Amino acid sequence: MIEVKNVHKSFGDAYILKGISTVFDKGKTNLVIGQSGSGKTVLIKCLLGLFSPDKGSISHDGKIYSQLSPKEQRNLRQDMGMVFQGSALFDSMTVEGNVMFPLEMFTKQSQSEMRDRADFVLKRVNLDDAHKKYPSEISGGMQKRVAIARAIVMNPKYLFCDEPNSGLDPRTAIIIDNLIQEITKEYDITTVVNTHDMNSVMEIGEKIVFLKNGIKEWEGTKDEIFKTDNEAVTNFVYSSELFKKVRQMYIEERN
Amino acid sequence: MGYLASIGSYAIMIVEVFRKPTKWRIMKSLILKEIDELIYGSLGILIFISFFIGGVVAIQTALNITSELIPKNLVGFATRQSIILEFAPTFCSIIMAGKVGSYITSSIGTMRVTEQIDALEVMGVNALNYLVFPKIIALLLYPFIIAISMYVGIFGGWVAGVFGGFSTSADFIEGVQLDFIPFHVTYAFIKTLVFAFILATIPSFHGFYMKGGALEVGKAATTSFVWTSVVIIILNYILTQLLLG
Ligand SMILES: Nc1ncnc2c1ncn2[C@@H]1O[C@H](COP(=O)(O)OP(=O)(O)O)[C@@H](O)[C@H]1O
Ligand SMILES: [Mg+2]
Numbered sequence: 001m002i003e004v005k006n007v008h009k010s011f012g013d014a015y016i017l018k019g020i021s022t023v024f025d026k027g028k029t030n031l032v033i034g035q036s037g038s039g040k041t042v043l044i045k046c047l048l049g050l051f052s053p054d055k056g057s058i059s060h061d062g063k064i065y066s067q068l069s070p071k072e073q074r075n076l077r078q079d080m081g082m083v084f085q086g087s088a089l090f091d092s093m094t095v096e097g098n099v100m101f102p103l104e105m106f107t108k109q110s111q112s113e114m115r116d117r118a119d120f121v122l123k124r125v126n127l128d129d130a131h132k133k134y135p136s137e138i139s140g141g142m143q144k145r146v147a148i149a150r151a152i153v154m155n156p157k158y159l160f161c162d163e164p165n166s167g168l169d170p171r172t173a174i175i176i177d178n179l180i181q182e183i184t185k186e187y188d189i190t191t192v193v194n195t196h197d198m199n200s201v202m203e204i205g206e207k208i209v210f211l212k213n214g215i216k217e218w219e220g221t222k223d224e225i226f227k228t229d230n231e232a233v234t235n236f237v238y239s240s241e242l243f244k245k246v247r248q249m250y251i252e253e254r255n
Numbered sequence: 256m257g258y259l260a261s262i263g264s265y266a267i268m269i270v271e272v273f274r275k276p277t278k279w280r281i282m283k284s285l286i287l288k289e290i291d292e293l294i295y296g297s298l299g300i301l302i303f304i305s306f307f308i309g310g311v312v313a314i315q316t317a318l319n320i321t322s323e324l325i326p327k328n329l330v331g332f333a334t335r336q337s338i339i340l341e342f343a344p345t346f347c348s349i350i351m352a353g354k355v356g357s358y359i360t361s362s363i364g365t366m367r368v369t370e371q372i373d374a375l376e377v378m379g380v381n382a383l384n385y386l387v388f389p390k391i392i393a394l395l396l397y398p399f400i401i402a403i404s405m406y407v408g409i410f411g412g413w414v415a416g417v418f419g420g421f422s423t424s425a426d427f428i429e430g431v432q433l434d435f436i437p438f439h440v441t442y443a444f445i446k447t448l449v450f451a452f453i454l455a456t457i458p459s460f461h462g463f464y465m466k467g468g469a470l471e472v473g474k475a476a477t478t479s480f481v482w483t484s485v486v487i488i489i490l491n492y493i494l495t496q497l498l499l500g
Contacts, residue, residue: 048377077379088370102378104281 001026002047002158002190007056009042016042018214019056027188029181029204033195034211035236040194041085043211044160047192048082049073060158078106081151083161083180087143089135089150095122096131099149106154121149125179141172145179152183159184159191165200177203198243201225210236226250265460272388272456275381282389289393293355298400300354301347305338305404308346309411312337317421330422331430334412336439343405344443345491348450351397352483356458359390360479363462364472372463383463390455397451398444405443442498449494450487457483 002024009017016039024030024047032040045051047058049065057064063076089098099118103109109117122128125145130138135146144164151159161180165173177193181204184191193200201208205222210233218225218233225237226247238244276282316333363386366372375382409431416422422430461479465471 045373050373050376074379077377080377082374082377084370084374086369088374090371090374091369105278105378105380 001061002192003059004043004047005057005059007043007046007053007058009039009046009051009053016214017046017053020211020214020216021056022209022216022219024190024192025207026190027185028206029184029191029193030207030209031193031195031201031205032209032211033201033236034217035196038211039214040196040211041162044082044162044192044194047158048080048160049077078102078154079157081154081156081159083144083147083151083159083164085162085166087135087140087147089143089146091135094132094134095127095138095146098135098146099153102150102154117153118149121153122146124152124183125149140167141169141176144168144176148176148179148183152187155187157189159189161191161193163194163196165195165197170199173197174199174203180204198237198240201237212236264464265456268383268387268460268463269456271381271383272391273384275384276388277380277385285385285389286392289389290396292358293390293393294396294400297351297354298403300350301400301404302407304347304350305343305408306411306414308342309334309338309408309413310415312342312408313412313416313427314419314421317416317419327422327426328430328433330416331412331427332433333430334416334427335409335431335435338408338412339405339439339443343401343408344446344450345487347401347404348447348454348487349484351450351454352458352480352487355454356480356483357476359455359458360462360465360476361472363459364465364475365469367463367465368468368472386463387456387459390459391452394451394455395448397454398447401443401447442494445498446491446494449490453483453486453490457486 004020004022004024007017007020008015020043032043034040042051046053052066057066059065060076060079063072065073065076068076089095090101093101096115096118099122100114103114103117107114119128119131122131122145125148127142127145127149130142130146135143138146148161148164151161159180164180165176168176177200180191180193183189193204195201201222205225208220208222208225209216210218210225210230212232218228218230220228225233228234238247277285313330313334317330320329363372366386372382372386375385413424413427413431416427417424458476458479461475461482462472465475
């Protein structure tokens with residue numbers, strides 16, 4: 001569980017996060033949604049400890065990142081996995097090398113133990129024939145799978161995904177979304193996913209936090225998001241013609 | 256960012272490079288890779304350039320000797336002095352600022368814009384140590400290729416002098432050996448080592464702290480080349496004053 005209390009963050013004159021408070025639950029895919037530029041990535045980088053909040057606090061199961069010693073911070077980091085928006089695979093390493101990298105850095109496992117573990121997580125994300133390929137040789141969807149495999153190879157307690165389905169076709173996007181949700185359940189991870197994709201909300205949104213201009217405008221579940229009267233939320237949710245039509249049909253059906 | 260602020264963050268970066276080292280098992284292979292890329296990969300171009308610059312220096316010197324009173328061995332002497340004192344250490348370093356410097360800036364800059372550096376930091380890796388330290392260590396071998404460049408440069412002068420009919424082999428070799436001051440070589444290698452550090456760190460700085468996308472990576476590589484060259488030129492002046500003045 002991650003508790004976010006009144007987090008503020010600005011860069012120079014740009015005031016990005018203006019007092020965010022919320023809780024991300026364990027064993028759930030928590031979604032942070034909002035338009036591009038609303039501060040989702042900045043929030044996730046605060047959760048990761050890459051940015052420190054100007055004000056407010058973030059606690060990971062009671063540990064407040066900013067109050068930990070550098071060594072404790074490093075230990076906490078090793079409990080976190082991150083899937084970056086563009087996958088951020090190391091392009092000088094093979095798929096297998098990417099997945100083994102955290103093990104090589106932080107464990108004393110033998111080469112064959114690391115191979116086995118990498119093979120296991122790569123199979124878990126349904127990739128079993130790309131071990132020796134380089135990131136530039138595989139598709140965007142496969143890169144995402146590798147990024148997920150790398151993020152879970154150390155058995156993290158927390159998994160963060162920044163727009164995991166951006167740049168993917170709708171079908172692949174749904175597969176990736178479901179994979180993230182399955183892994184979250186299977187290993188009982190606290191997962192936070194940034195997205196602006198309503199399909200993800202429909203698929204995996206158990207808890208949803210809606211950001212607008214650096215403020216938490218709304219939060220709730222996926223059932224609630226379709227019923228809310230909050231205008232900012234409905235404008236966001238029903239911005240596509242498809243969802244407008246679905247809503248119209250829903251209202252007509254009710255009357 | 257102001258110049259002072261940049262110098263400050265450069266200094267902080269250097270300190271950070273030496274903190275919290277990466278596991279030796281991994282670092283070893285990173286260093287070997289950088290030696291291959293930065294040192295071995297630069298050998299060809301430096302040999303090529305040194306040979307022809309040596310030749311040109313010999314020809315220019317010969318063409319400018321008009322008086323019969325000037326000894327014939329001056330061609331060899333002048334070639335040796337220019338190559339050892341300036342062309343090999345300084346001129347080659349400017350070439351390296353272009354070749355190795357832009358490679359370093361663009362490779363680190365690409366890692367920055369594609370969030371690979373964030374990925375390292377999220378894992379708890381000291382990204383500066385991981386990326387910059389092996390480059391500094393690899394470039395400790397830089398004096399070796401400059402030594403080769405000195406030999407080749409003088410050899411280029413000999414070829415141009417003898418086969419171009421500007422000097423006899425005996426005169427040239429006599430000139431090369433004339434009034435040899437061993438400290439000049441020491442001076443050249445001190446400069447080379449300082450330049451090696453500059454070549455590893457200034458381009459890394461420009462890549463590591465860049466912002467933006469692919470276009471900015473290109474711009475950062477250009478800026479990095481300009482600053483690396485400027486700093487090398489200035490340090491060359493200061494070191495010459497300190498060591499020979
Ligand atoms: N390191 C940074 N320095 C300055 N401004 C930043 C930085 N990171 C993000 N921003 C700014 O923060 C705002 C929100 O960005 P971001 O969190 O990436 O939005 P989102 O992920 O919701 O699309 C943007 O205007 C962006 O320019
Ligand atoms: Mg974003």
